[in-house]
Amino acid sequence: MSVRTNLAPRGKRGGNNVLVYLVSLIVVAITVGPVLYGAMGGFRTNAQLAEKPTGLPDPWVTSNYSGVLSGGSFWTYAVNSTVIAVITTLVAVVFGVMAAYPLARYKFKGREALFMVFVLGLLFPAAVAVIPLFILVTRDLGMGNTWWGVALPQAAFALPLTVVILRPFLMALPRELEEAALIDGASRIGVFWRIMLPLSMPGVITVAVLAFVTSWNAYILPLLLLQDDMRTLPLGVADFSTEHSADTAGVLAFTTIAMIPALVLFLALQRRIVSGLQGAVKG
Amino acid sequence: MSSEATTGAVASERPHRPHDGWRKWAEIAFFVTPALALMALFVAWPIITAARFSLYDWKGLGPLDDFVGFENYAEVLADDVFRDAVAHNMIIVVGSIIVQLPLGVAIALLLNRKMAGQGVLRTLIFVPYVLAEVIAGVIWFQLLQPEYGLVDALMNGIGLSPPEQGWLGTPEVALWVVLAVLTWKYLGLAVLLFLAGLQGVSEELYEAAQLDGASWWQTQWRISIPLLGPTIRTWCFLSMIGSIQCFDMIWVLTGGGPADATTTMATYLIDEGTNRHNYGIAGAASVVLFAIAFVMALVYQLVVLRRDTKEAAV
Numbered sequence: 092m093s094v095r096t097n098l099a100p101r102g103k104r105g106g107n108n109v110l111v112y113l114v115s116l117i118v119v120a121i122t123v124g125p126v127l128y129g130a131m132g133g134f135r136t137n138a139q140l141a142e143k144p145t146g147l148p149d150p151w152v153t154s155n156y157s158g159v160l161s162g163g164s165f166w167t168y169a170v171n172s173t174v175i176a177v178i179t180t181l182v183a184v185v186f187g188v189m190a191a192y193p194l195a196r197y198k199f200k201g202r203e204a205l206f207m208v209f210v211l212g213l214l215f216p217a218a219v220a221v222i223p224l225f226i227l228v229t230r231d232l233g234m235g236n237t238w239w240g241v242a243l244p245q246a247a248f249a250l251p252l253t254v255v256i257l258r259p260f261l262m263a264l265p266r267e268l269e270e271a272a273l274i275d276g277a278s279r280i281g282v283f284w285r286i287m288l289p290l291s292m293p294g295v296i297t298v299a300v301l302a303f304v305t306s307w308n309a310y311i312l313p314l315l316l317l318q319d320d321m322r323t324l325p326l327g328v329a330d331f332s333t334e335h336s337a338d339t340a341g342v343l344a345f346t347t348i349a350m351i352p353a354l355v356l357f358l359a360l361q362r363r364i365v366s367g368l369q370g371a372v373k374g
Numbered sequence: 375m376s377s378e379a380t381t382g383a384v385a386s387e388r389p390h391r392p393h394d395g396w397r398k399w400a401e402i403a404f405f406v407t408p409a410l411a412l413m414a415l416f417v418a419w420p421i422i423t424a425a426r427f428s429l430y431d432w433k434g435l436g437p438l439d440d441f442v443g444f445e446n447y448a449e450v451l452a453d454d455v456f457r458d459a460v461a462h463n464m465i466i467v468v469g470s471i472i473v474q475l476p477l478g479v480a481i482a483l484l485l486n487r488k489m490a491g492q493g494v495l496r497t498l499i500f501v502p503y504v505l506a507e508v509i510a511g512v513i514w515f516q517l518l519q520p521e522y523g524l525v526d527a528l529m530n531g532i533g534l535s536p537p538e539q540g541w542l543g544t545p546e547v548a549l550w551v552v553l554a555v556l557t558w559k560y561l562g563l564a565v566l567l568f569l570a571g572l573q574g575v576s577e578e579l580y581e582a583a584q585l586d587g588a589s590w591w592q593t594q595w596r597i598s599i600p601l602l603g604p605t606i607r608t609w610c611f612l613s614m615i616g617s618i619q620c621f622d623m624i625w626v627l628t629g630g631g632p633a634d635a636t637t638t639m640a641t642y643l644i645d646e647g648t649n650r651h652n653y654g655i656a657g658a659a660s661v662v663l664f665a666i667a668f669v670m671a672l673v674y675q676l677v678v679l680r681r682d683t684k685e686a687a688v
Contacts, residue, residue, distance in 0.1 A: 308506035
């Protein structure tokens, strides 16, 4: 380490730092600009928006935001989004870590073929299945317009990625602990529950976050399956935008509040999300 | 090797040795069945059902008995709207890679240095990716509104004239605007993955190059970019799969319009299925979408990604 710090940092040569900061600034302005505009727009009246859409609001108007927060629909959507995302995550993670365990730790005929089933599952676009899924859930299972009716299919579609990320993770855990427990007479299920599961927590959290965010942002399946008071936030935002198309400031306020939970979750668990995505790419 | 031997020893010390084979399979079944059952019911069964629907003329009422063979496929493949949808998907597949790859690599190379505020920069660049497509779509829909939207206001401010029907209302430009918004949404993912790939490049290589007097450009061109190869190829794959399924953003921004200028295969089949109840047509479109995605994935796997496994083997 000490040798390294004495050498020039990577890529410093020939790099013009002013240029780097300038480019970074432009990139950030483009990526964050629209989001900030939305947040600022929520603090304006529609007249202000039409007159002078840039710069800071003058004066700051809070009625759009307070209107959204005191109206019931936002909270209804938020509760639906949360419950559905929690069920999706729990089912995907519990079933996923269970399936990944024998794939990582048992030797048996057909193991790689079984793993391929999950890898192939990654390739199935949800859009292909959506119409029959709609019929299956509403007519055959009678779960149309319910939390479970959306969460279970979402969990099923989240399973391939969960297993594909967790398997190498479980494979990398040291064998000795497992063996020691088996010698002490523990059952495989006991070993899984008391040793493997606690040890694989970092990986489990990664896949949990990915499943949660995917469910939270999902649109196509809820669009077909949920109506009225069962709608989730993305549906609420899209519908609010079409129903109140004249009230731009209101739409911007609603949209901004709706994106806060995902952003907060992302900032809190940034490292997990990033490492999960990297794992998905490298695996 | 030694751990194998230990396991063998453990097994032979167990009292119920004859039952171990049976027990092992029971345990495997216990662990794997829930996941497989859920996927069979909610992934495999609906996809098989879509394929079945595609062979019938069915409007959602009554029994599934009007067998029409491949007529739905003939109808879908002859439908100009669907053909355009396939073309739009391909434009999005190719356009996303052509635009995001060089931009993503360039930004990743620029950010791959020790500099103040790097963590903050990465986080901010990643923000659009974290937002739901719907939420990003609604914001851009507002930004792009004719006349009152920020984009038009800014353009008028510097004396340019935006399209009269609005960015999303003009058939000739709508698809390109959608592509631009998709680029905005997904560039952060490319940058993040490329940065991660660059972190994997060993520091010694850069140091050696610097000692040999290589310039910054030479170092990037000869070391960073070639070593980024596997990451780039995997990212391309993810990007392709995403583009071929593209739905949410388009549904929010244009709904496939104006005049079907931005339909994709997914918006086409959802429109046929939910608005028109042409389940046979929607099923045929689903199968075509799946076939295209599958062939693309297979070819890519064989032609491009195989290089990585081969190189790894050598």
